[in-house]
Structures are given as C-alpha cells and as structure tokens.
Amino acid sequence: MSTDSxxxxxxxxxxxxxxxxxxxxxxxxxxPPTASASAATPPARPAAPKVPTVLDFYPMETAATTRVxxxxxxxxxxxxxTTRCRKDGTLLWPPRVSCPECHGDDLDWVDLPxxxxxxxxxAVLLGAPLGMESEVPFVVGLVDLDGxxxxxxxxxxxxxxxxxxxGDAVHVVPVPLDDGRIFYRFVRDLAGSATGAxxxx
Amino acid sequence: xxxxxxxxxxxxATTKFGVRAATWSELxxxxxxxxxxxxxxxxxxxxxxxxxxxxxxxxxAFQSHVAPLAAELLGIQPRRVLQRTELACASGQSAIRSAYxxxxxxxxxxxxxVGVEKMNIPSMAEANTSMxxxxxxxxxxxxxxxxxxxxxxxAQRHMLEYxxxxxxxxxxxxxxxxxxxxxxxxxxxxxxxxxxxxxRLPWVSPPLRLGDCSSMTDGAAAVLLxxxxxxxxxxxxxxxxxxxxxxxxxxxxxxxxxxxxxxxxKIAAAEAFRSAGIGADSLxxxxxxxxxxxxxxxxxxxxxxxPPGAGGAFVADGQADIGGxxxxxxxxxxxxxxxxxxxxxxxxxxxxxxxxTHAVPAARQVPDPNWALVHNLSGSxxxxxxxxxxxxxxx
Numbered sequence: 001m002s003t004d005s006x007x008x009x010x011x012x013x014x015x016x017x018x019x020x021x022x023x024x025x026x027x028x029x030x031x032p033p034t035a036s037a038s039a040a041t042p043p044a045r046p047a048a049p050k051v052p053t054v055l056d057f058y059p060m061e062t063a064a065t066t067r068v069x070x071x072x073x074x075x076x077x078x079x080x081x082t083t084r085c086r087k088d089g090t091l092l093w094p095p096r097v098s099c100p101e102c103h104g105d106d107l108d109w110v111d112l113p114x115x116x117x118x119x120x121x122x123a124v125l126l127g128a129p130l131g132m133e134s135e136v137p138f139v140v141g142l143v144d145l146d147g148x149x150x151x152x153x154x155x156x157x158x159x160x161x162x163x164x165x166x167g168d169a170v171h172v173v174p175v176p177l178d179d180g181r182i183f184y185r186f187v188r189d190l191a192g193s194a195t196g197a198x199x200x201x
Numbered sequence: 202x203x204x205x206x207x208x209x210x211x212x213x214a215t216t217k218f219g220v221r222a223a224t225w226s227e228l229x230x231x232x233x234x235x236x237x238x239x240x241x242x243x244x245x246x247x248x249x250x251x252x253x254x255x256x257x258x259x260x261x262a263f264q265s266h267v268a269p270l271a272a273e274l275l276g277i278q279p280r281r282v283l284q285r286t287e288l289a290c291a292s293g294q295s296a297i298r299s300a301y302x303x304x305x306x307x308x309x310x311x312x313x314x315v316g317v318e319k320m321n322i323p324s325m326a327e328a329n330t331s332m333x334x335x336x337x338x339x340x341x342x343x344x345x346x347x348x349x350x351x352x353x354x355x356a357q358r359h360m361l362e363y364x365x366x367x368x369x370x371x372x373x374x375x376x377x378x379x380x381x382x383x384x385x386x387x388x389x390x391x392x393x394x395x396x397x398x399x400x401r402l403p404w405v406s407p408p409l410r411l412g413d414c415s416s417m418t419d420g421a422a423a424v425l426l427x428x429x430x431x432x433x434x435x436x437x438x439x440x441x442x443x444x445x446x447x448x449x450x451x452x453x454x455x456x457x458x459x460x461x462x463x464x465x466x467k468i469a470a471a472e473a474f475r476s477a478g479i480g481a482d483s484l485x486x487x488x489x490x491x492x493x494x495x496x497x498x499x500x501x502x503x504x505x506x507x508p509p510g511a512g513g514a515f516v517a518d519g520q521a522d523i524g525g526x527x528x529x530x531x532x533x534x535x536x537x538x539x540x541x542x543x544x545x546x547x548x549x550x551x552x553x554x555x556x557x558t559h560a561v562p563a564a565r566q567v568p569d570p571n572w573a574l575v576h577n578l579s580g581s582x583x584x585x586x587x588x589x590x591x592x593x594x595x596x
Contacts, residue, residue, distance in 0.1 A: 055327065055330050057330075057333065057338060057339065057342050057343040058343050059339035059340070059343070093453065093455045094337070094453060094455075120354035120357050120358050120460060121354065121357070122349075122350040122354050122357060122406040122407055122408075122409075123350070123353075123406060123407060124345055124347070124349070124406055125405060125406065126349075126403065126404070126405045126406075126411070127329045127347060127349060127405060128326070128329065128345065129326065129329045129330035129342075129345065129347065130326045130327060130329075130330045131330075132345055133326060135345075138345060140344055140345050140346065141354070142454065142457070150455060151457075152454075152455050153341045153344060153346055153453075153455065154344045155344045155345060161407060166357075166361065183343060185344070
C-alpha cells in the first residue's frame with residue numbers, strides 16, 4: 001500500500017492541542033471597578049474569550065495518548081491492521097485493548113484485507129460537520145472487506161456519488177492529516193489511477 | 202419478577218417546538234409553566250423526584266449538571282431521585298422509563314420527567330458536528346458519519362431489497378406533516394407539504410431529501426408520573442404504563458449487520474408486548490420514531506404492523522392513517538413537529554395523554570383510543586426503547 005495520497009483527499013482538521021496557539025487578545029484586561037472609578041467612568045468591557053473547542057473528530061494517535069498507537073504506526077508503514085484476541089480468535093474493530101467476547105486482554109495485531117466492495121453508500125450534500133464543509137458533496141459508505149468478516153464504514157473518494165454503485169470495488173488508502181496525524185479512507189479502484197492513488201499490492 | 206406498583210401518566214404539556222428565541226433554561230421554564238397549568242392540582246412540594254432528559258446540553262448550551270438546574274427552574278426540591286438521562290435521540294423516553302422504574306419499585310411516589318434540547322445555535326456547522334459525536338466519533342464520525350447518511354443507506358438497501366420507492370418515503374412525510382398541521386406546537390404547524398412538493402426538495406443524503414429528515418429543533422416537554430394510589434388526585438383518565446422494552450446490540454457501524462432488519466427493535470418490542478400482555482394488533486395508535494421517513498417504514502415491519510418489505514405499501518395505502526390498521530404519529534411525528542432530542546420522547550408521551558383524554562383537534566384525534574405504543578430509536582438505530590400505555594377510566 002502506498003503512503004502517498006492525492007492532495008485532493010487530504011482532510012482539514014480543526015483547532016486541536018498542539019496546533020499553533022491562538023493569537024493573544026489585543027483587548028485590555030478588564031480592571032475590577034472600584035467604587036469611585038465606577039462612579040466616574042464605565043467599567044472596562046470584558047474581553048470575549050477566544051477559546052479552542054473540542055471538536056476534533058480524528059483519533060488520538062500517539063503512544064502518549066492511546067494504547068492502539070500501533071494502528072497508526074502500521075498505517076504509516078502502509079499496513080491496514082486491527083486487533084485480534086489470541087484466546088478466542090475474535091477479530092476486533094475498531095482496535096481494542098480488551099476482548100468483549102472473553103474479556104481477556106491478550107490481543108495481537110493482524111493485517112486486514114485492504115480491498116473491499118461497497119455494501120451501501122450515500123453522500124453528504126447538506127449538514128456537513130465543521131472542517132468537512134469544503135468537501136461537500138462527499139461520499140460515505142459501508143464496505144465489505146474481501147476475505148474478512150468485517151463491514152467498515154468510511155469515506156469513499158474517487159468520484160461523485162451519482163457514478164458509484166453497490167458492489168463497486170474499493171481499497172484502503174492512508175490519508176495524512178495536515179497536523180501530522182494519519183487516517184484512512186476508501187478509494188474506488190477504477191478511480192485510483194486517475195487521481196494518482198496507487199492501489200495496494 | 203417481584204410485584205411492581207402500577208404507574209400512571211396523569212398529565213403533560215409541551216412548549217412550542219421550532220427555531221425558538223429562547224435559551225435552554227427558558228425552554229425548561231416554559232415546559233414547567235405549561236405542565237403546572239395543565240395539571241392545576243399539582244403542587245411542586247408533592248413532587249419527590251425529577252428526571253431530566255437532555256442529550257447534549259454540554260455541546261448545545263455549554264451547561265452540565267443540568268438536573269439540579271432544571272429542579273431549581275421548576276421550583277422542585279427532589280428528596281428521592283434526581284437525575285439526568287442521556288440516550289441521544291431517546292433521552293426523553295429514558296427519563297420516563299427511569300421515573301417508571303423508580304415509582305414501580307417504591308422509591309418514588311410522584312415524579313416529573315422533563316425533556317429539553319436547544320439545538321439551534323449561532324453556528325449550525327458546530328451543531329452538525331455535535332450530532333456527529335453521537336456515532337463512534339473517532340472511527341465513524343471522522344469519516345463524516347451523521348444520521349442522514351446512515352439512514353440514507355438504510356433507505357438505499359430497503360429500495361434494493363424490497364423495491365421501496367421515493368414516493369413511498371414521501372407518503373410518510375406527507376402524512377406526518379398533515380397531522381402536524383393540526384398540532385399548534387409543531388415546528389411545521391403552518392407549512393403544508395404535498396407529495397409532489399416533498400419530491401422536489403433538495404437532497405440531504407440521497408435518496409433522502411429535506412422532507413425525509415427531521416429538523417434541528419428547540420423545545421421542551423414535561424409529564425407527571427405517579428403511583429397508583431395518587432393517580433385519581435390528578436386525573437379521571439390515567440394512562441397506565443403497562444409494558445416496556447429496550448434493546449441495544451451495537452455501536453460502531455461495523456457491527457450494524459442488516460440495515461433493513463432491525464433485530465434490536467424486534468427484541469425490544471417482543472418484551473414490551475409481552476409485559477403489556479397484548480400484541481401489535483391491539484394498538485390503536487403508535488408514536489414511532491420517524492427521525493427519517495425510512496425509519497418509520499422499517500419500524501412498521503419490525504413491529505409486525507406489516508410483513509418485511511411491505512412498509513412502503515403499508516403507508517402508501519393509508520394503513521398508518523386514521524381509518525387504517527394502526528394510526529402512526531398523529532402528533533405529527535418528528536418530521537412534522539421537529540426533533541429536540543431530549544424533548545421528543547416526552548412530547549410523544551404527552552400525545553398519549555392528550556389522545557386518551559380526547560384533548561387534541563379532531564383532525565388528529567384517534568377514534569376511541571385505548572392502547573398506545575411509544576417508540577424511540579437512538580443513534581444509528583442501535584438502541585430501541587418502547588413503552589406501552591393503556592387508557593384508564595374513572596374508578
């Protein structure tokens with residue numbers, strides 16, 4: 001799997017920890033009014049707070065923040081992976097740190113098939129969340145992975161919704177975020193060469 | 202199961218639903234005023250418990266710890282149970298189910314369940330973002346998973362597997378908007394939608410158009426629930442809670458399974474009907490969770506109103522209308538009333554009380570209703586919550 005990805009599919013992210021700090025307020029700090037001052041002049045207008053909000057969709061990815069950082073390290077290396085329970089063999093999606101079947105925590109990483117076929121899809125034409133408005137209309141769908149008992153939801157790039165059909169072949173591509181993190185999307189097989197994305201080996 | 206006390210819904214009221222020039226707290230106050238006006242025998246000091254259905258006050262109103270805030274606004278000092286219930290789109294019914302459990306067990310005697318949501322905020326993109334965190338946010342939400350594309354996929358599969366048409370989807374929306382025209386509290390009380398007009402509206406997520414999707418709505422609603430011995434103090438026509446059921450079988454969309462066969466709803470409904478001692482055929486009307494037109498069609502099938510795949514024909518033939526097999530959403534549904542997440546389930550229960558007491562306009566009055574079902578789904582139809590009510594008469 002190539003780690004190169006077309007610029008067109010690179011998503012934008014919102015404000016997040018680690019992003020450049022917001023510019024300091026240029027308004028004067030409010031001064032507590034005293035009895036005499038408030039009688040003479042109106043109190044300083046308090047500065048409206050400019051604060052970042054927690055509206056970042058993408059996962060926490062580093063070993064300092066999550067116990068499944070290997071998923072993202074593997075993705076950078078071109079591998080699409082998830083966890084599997086060593087005891088009962090259950091394939092777990094998304095990556096877990098415990099098995100909800102046997103409640104054990106002895107898991108290992110396994111490669112997932114990067115190819116699949118569309119089970120259902122639609123597109124977002126109205127009501128896109130923050131950071132996704134510029135991509136409207138975008139296509140999302142459920143994809144049956146070839147040879148694995150998993151049907152994953154994801155973005156499907158590579159063409160407009162009007163030209164996609166149930167059953168069309170897609171593959172996973174890693175997608176770098178502009179803040180250094182990495183995520184994945186599906187891309188249509190036929191559209192892969194046209195957009196520059198390389199189908200996985 | 203040990204013997205439970207009988208629980209009655211004895212009154213309720215809603216605010217006007219819509220894009221409201223009112224804050225979260227003001228909507229709670231409006232619902233409180235409306236409830237105390239609707240139940241003049243009610244005294245705040247007699248209310249021992251309060252349950253507050255609120256889905257995302259932290260996101261939409263930047264307010265947490267909302268249960269004591271609502272208690273203060275309603276003039277109640279709860280001495281038995283005070284709690285907020287959050288179950289996304291089913292937060293309101295969750296408040297009623299919790300009040301039911303508390304009263305049935307003997308912990309509470311007289312409880313209010315209030316539901317509220319303030320969803321119209323200066324940045325609707327931020328509001329849409331908040332709706333996306335109902336899904337498994339880092340794995341599904343990050344791809345753009347919100348309710349419309351998910352239910353659009355349900356519609357796409359239903360069309361593929363059963364031949365359901367856009368016209369049949371529009372029949373759901375036309376019916377519910379028509380009922381909403383007889384409900385002054387509905388968001389779309391004054392707007393009429395013909396099938397032809399609905400089929401010309403823009404796509405939200407194909408095959409779902411604007412008229413197939415419930416709205417971002419501000420609103421609140423409240424009901425009074427009491428133990429059997431207190432019921433006659435407040436009404437001659439109690440709505441007895443006779444059954445309830447709930448089931449959840451997944452959260453991440455990878456575990457959704459079939460999009461058109463809602464197994465969780467079948468299981469929850471079986472328990473609700475079993476505990477009520479009735480079957481679907483006994484229902485006079487049902488308040489179903491029509492967050493999208495396709496939802497109501499799939500619900501007819503899972504509830505046994507019609508065979509699998511026949512939901513589109515069921516509504517197009519008028520079987521969900523007054524005069525049909527079972528009246529569905531005489532209040533106007535989420536499509537016609539709007540969908541303030543925390544308030545919806547309570548407003549549906551208010552409709553049950555108003556139908557049983559014949560207190561609604563004739564255009565939406567179900568003839569002689571005795572049995573009613575209320576259903577809410579939440580998230581990606583991964584949770585289903587149901588309650589069965591029976592009309593009680595004078596003692």
